[in-house]
Amino acid sequence: MKTLPRTLWEVLKFEAVCKLLAICLVYPVLNGVFQIYAASEGLNFNAGVVSAFLSPAGLAVLLAVGAGATAFAFWELSTVIRIAALTRQGDRFTWRQLWWGSLWGLGALRGWSLPASAVFYLALVPLTAVGYVHTLLPTLALPEFIYGELRRYGALGMAAMIAIPALYYLLTALCLYAPLYMSLRRQRFFAAAGQSLQVWKRSFWRGGRPAWQGWAVVGACWVWVSAATRIAQHWRRNRLDLVDFDSAFFRNLLYSEAFRIDFAYWVVRSALDAAAMALFIRLLLAVADPEGALRAQADPAWQGDAAVIAGVVRRRLGRMRARFLARWQRRGTRIGTGALCLVLLVWMMAGSAPPMLAHPPVVIGHRGCLYEVENTLPAIETAAGYGADYAEIDVQLSADGVPVVLHDGNLWRLAGQNLNVSELTADQLTALELPATGAATRAGRIPTLEELLARVANDPAHIGLLVEVKPTADNAAVLTGAILELVERYGVGDRLMFMSQDLTSVNTLQAAHPEWWVGYCAYGSTGDLDEGIWKYDVDFLAVEESMVSNRLARTARSQGLPLYVWSVYDSDKMLQYLQMGVVGLITDFPDIARDVVDGYRAGDTAPYRAQTPGGAA
Numbered sequence: 001m002k003t004l005p006r007t008l009w010e011v012l013k014f015e016a017v018c019k020l021l022a023i024c025l026v027y028p029v030l031n032g033v034f035q036i037y038a039a040s041e042g043l044n045f046n047a048g049v050v051s052a053f054l055s056p057a058g059l060a061v062l063l064a065v066g067a068g069a070t071a072f073a074f075w076e077l078s079t080v081i082r083i084a085a086l087t088r089q090g091d092r093f094t095w096r097q098l099w100w101g102s103l104w105g106l107g108a109l110r111g112w113s114l115p116a117s118a119v120f121y122l123a124l125v126p127l128t129a130v131g132y133v134h135t136l137l138p139t140l141a142l143p144e145f146i147y148g149e150l151r152r153y154g155a156l157g158m159a160a161m162i163a164i165p166a167l168y169y170l171l172t173a174l175c176l177y178a179p180l181y182m183s184l185r186r187q188r189f190f191a192a193a194g195q196s197l198q199v200w201k202r203s204f205w206r207g208g209r210p211a212w213q214g215w216a217v218v219g220a221c222w223v224w225v226s227a228a229t230r231i232a233q234h235w236r237r238n239r240l241d242l243v244d245f246d247s248a249f250f251r252n253l254l255y256s257e258a259f260r261i262d263f264a265y266w267v268v269r270s271a272l273d274a275a276a277m278a279l280f281i282r283l284l285l286a287v288a289d290p291e292g293a294l295r296a297q298a299d300p301a302w303q304g305d306a307a308v309i310a311g312v313v314r315r316r317l318g319r320m321r322a323r324f325l326a327r328w329q330r331r332g333t334r335i336g337t338g339a340l341c342l343v344l345l346v347w348m349m350a351g352s353a354p355p356m357l358a359h360p361p362v363v364i365g366h367r368g369c370l371y372e373v374e375n376t377l378p379a380i381e382t383a384a385g386y387g388a389d390y391a392e393i394d395v396q397l398s399a400d401g402v403p404v405v406l407h408d409g410n411l412w413r414l415a416g417q418n419l420n421v422s423e424l425t426a427d428q429l430t431a432l433e434l435p436a437t438g439a440a441t442r443a444g445r446i447p448t449l450e451e452l453l454a455r456v457a458n459d460p461a462h463i464g465l466l467v468e469v470k471p472t473a474d475n476a477a478v479l480t481g482a483i484l485e486l487v488e489r490y491g492v493g494d495r496l497m498f499m500s501q502d503l504t505s506v507n508t509l510q511a512a513h514p515e516w517w518v519g520y521c522a523y524g525s526t527g528d529l530d531e532g533i534w535k536y537d538v539d540f541l542a543v544e545e546s547m548v549s550n551r552l553a554r555t556a557r558s559q560g561l562p563l564y565v566w567s568v569y570d571s572d573k574m575l576q577y578l579q580m581g582v583v584g585l586i587t588d589f590p591d592i593a594r595d596v597v598d599g600y601r602a603g604d605t606a607p608y609r610a611q612t613p614g615g616a617a
Contacts, residue, residue, distance in 0.1 A: 004279070007083065007084050007087040007088070007282060008275055010083045010087060011275070011277070012271065012274050014098075015270065018135055022072070022135040022136060026072050027243075029068075030069055031243070034061065034065050037058065037061040038052065041058070066118050069122060069136055070117055070122060071106060071109060073121040073125075073134040073136050074105075074109060074121055074179075075103070075106060076136075077132055077179055078102045078105045078182070078183035079099070079102040080274075080278065081180060081184065082101055082102060084282050086298060088282060088285055088286075089296065092298075093298040094298075097298045097299045100299065101296070101297065101300050102183075108186045108187060108192070109189075110188065111188060112188075113188035116189040120172075120175060122136075122137060123168075124171055124172045126139050127140050127172075128169050128172045130221050130224050130225060131220075131224065131277065131284070132277060133273040133274070135242075138273065141546075143544060147161060174193070174197060174200070175192075175196050176217070176284065177195065177196035177199045177200070177288050178192035178196045180284060180288055181294075184294055184295070185294070199287065199288045200214060216287065217283065227276075236570050236572035236573060237265070237572050237575075238576060239262070240259075240265075244259070244549055244550045246551060248551070248554060255354055256550065256554070256580065258580045354554065354557045354558060354581070355557060355558065355560065356606070357557065357562070357583055357606065357609070358560065358561075358583060358609050358610060358613075359562065359583055359608050359609065359612055360601065360608055361578055361584065362389040362583065362584050362585070363388045363590050363594050364388060364389065364390045364391070364392050364566075364585065364587070364590075365379070365390070366586050367393065367588070368380040368383045368391050369382050369386065369391075369589065370438045370439050370588035371438075371439045372440045372442070373414075373438075373444030374407065374414075374438070375393055375405045375446070375447075376446070377452070377455070378444060380452070380463060380465075384462070384463035387594035388590035388593075388594065391463050392465075392466040392566075392586055393452065393465055393466070393467055394406060394468050394470050395467055395469055395470060396409070396422070397421075397472075398421065398428075399423055400426055403448065403479065403483055404447070404448050404449065405448065405449055406421055406446050408421070409422070411432070415432050415435075417432075429446045431445075432445065449467075453486055453492055456490070456492045457492050465495070465496050466497040466586075467496055467498045467499075468500060469498065469499070469502065469506075471502050471505055476505050483498075483509075484508075494515075497517040497519065497540075497613055497614070498517065498519070499519040499520065499521045499542050501521045501522070506536075517613050518538060519542050519562075520538045520540075520541055521543075521566075522542070522543050534559050538561070539613075539614065540562040540563070540564055540613070541561055541564065542564040542584070545567065548565055548577060548580070553577075554580075560609075562583045563581065563582050564586055565577050565584065565585060566586035566587075567588060568586065569588065571593075571596050574587070574592070578596070578597065578600045585597065
């Protein structure tokens with residue numbers, strides 16, 4: 001116990017340096033390689049994200065970036081484990097020895113151990129975020145819209161929501177001790193995972209009688225999860241990602257309220273995670289190695305060709321270090337370096353305040369709202385009653401060419417029938433009864449788009465509609481033409497917004513009516529969305545919640561492109577997005593969003609280019 005303070009101090013120092021290394025070097029290099037290839041393949045969003053990397057070159061890039069990310073994540077956790085082991089042993093070490101020892105440990109990733117380690121360190125570890133936390137991907141969560149969809153499946157969906165996390169928590173728990181053996185004994189992943197299972201067995205049953213050590217680890221995991229849950233209950237905002245630490249970092253601190261709040265939380269949370277990880281690893285070492293046989297060497301011996309290469313690299317680095325120190329003694333070098341740093345700092349802080357936002361934030365009910373059957377007239381009217389400015393609806397084409405309002409291409413989830421929308425006529429679809437789902441208490445029916453447009457045309461106070469065009473692979477032109485004909489007939493284009501994940505449909509609507517408010521809807525991208533999307537001639541951008549970042553919001557604002565987010569469920573995140581510059585909240589809970597937007601607007605004095613989407617200033 002006397003060595004615990006030293007463990008904590010050494011781990012905190014290392015984690016501070018490691019985060020700087022990740023922000024300034026590792027992430028920019030890995031992301032740069034990825035983006036260079038993605039840019040060479042053109043703009044690929046949504047369904048095109050997979051095809052861009054199916055070529056040999058694309059697979060090679062994915063493997064290279066994945067291998068680099070896995071190596072860095074393992075190196076970071078391996079170094080923390082070595083610090084915990086060395087301080088537990090009472091050994092003295094230098095940082096040079098520590099880092100070389102961790103590089104030696106990378107031999108554990110050779111062969112098939114590398115892909116297995118990639119799954120563990122880049123997926124399971126951040127998904128559970130229990131015990132081990134690394135800088136490249138501290139946490140990982142399935143997109144919220146996936147859980148939103150599962151909620152709509154009733155008991156089956158709830159079972160899936162429980163089974164999925166249970167599976168990855170179980171897999172992580174079984175391999176919990178594997179990083180110790182990979183780091184300290186250089187064992188490959190599968191051998192280390194086998195050792196982890198043996199440790200679990202010994203920790204519950206030792207010497208022919210029950211043992212308490214396993215329960216201590218289970219209790220530590222429970223405390224970690226409970227603490228993280230309690231923190232998440234009080235701090236529900238998204239954490240900053242490495243992409244947010246770019247050249248505009250100081251400008252973000254100066255001009256973005258959200259960034260200042262979130263950066264302060266990032267610093268505090270990073271320190272807490274590092275300290276908790278150090279304590280957790282010390283516990284794992286005590287349970288896995290009560291006799292002190294699992295020891296770390298401050299400067300492990302390299303073998304074979306690796307020893308020759310390491311010797312050459314060490315000598316080269318030593319000479320480079322000597323030359324650098326010799327030059328650093330010169331006064332001119334120090335003055336020049338200071339001037340360069342000052343110029344860099346001024347450049348990073350330079351720039352005026354961000355431009356005006358396009359319009360005040362609007363509340364958009366996702367498929368109407370969750371309180372009635374989705375995409376039905378009652379769902380839209382309920383959303384209006386809760387103060388939504390618009391109701392988002394999904395429009396598909398029936399077998400007889402009629403636009404109908406329905407999200408899924410198949411009716412199994414909503415109507416319990418394995419029927420495709422494109423195979424049924426509009427009369428057949430509108431005759432179906434949709435049982436109550438979600439928070440709905442009454443059944444619903446599928447409306448046609450014409451029914452809703454007639455309602456909008458006959459009621460000047462009716463809620464606006466955000467029409468998402470959802471074509472199949474072969475009916476985009478027919479569906480878009482049918483929508484155009486209906487909207488033109490009822491003359492309500494100025495009270496609607498349109499969006500689609502199909503760029504052809506977006507371009508068709510834009511070309512036919514440039515005065516309409518037409519946007520692009522994205523849930524994924526193979527390239528850097530912050531750079532690529534601005535080549536699209538759209539009026540707004542609607543992105544899935546997991547894609548939102550301070551960088552994206554800042555760039556959208558500088559480009560004068562309104563940013564909408566779907567589907568937002570949490571009030572704290574809604575406020576965070578508004579502070580970042582998001583001007584459209586697409587949510588199943590328009591009542592919650594209305595309260596958040598009204599509260600935000602009460603203290604908001606910023607001017608806007610227009611007062612409504614697509615409106616004049």
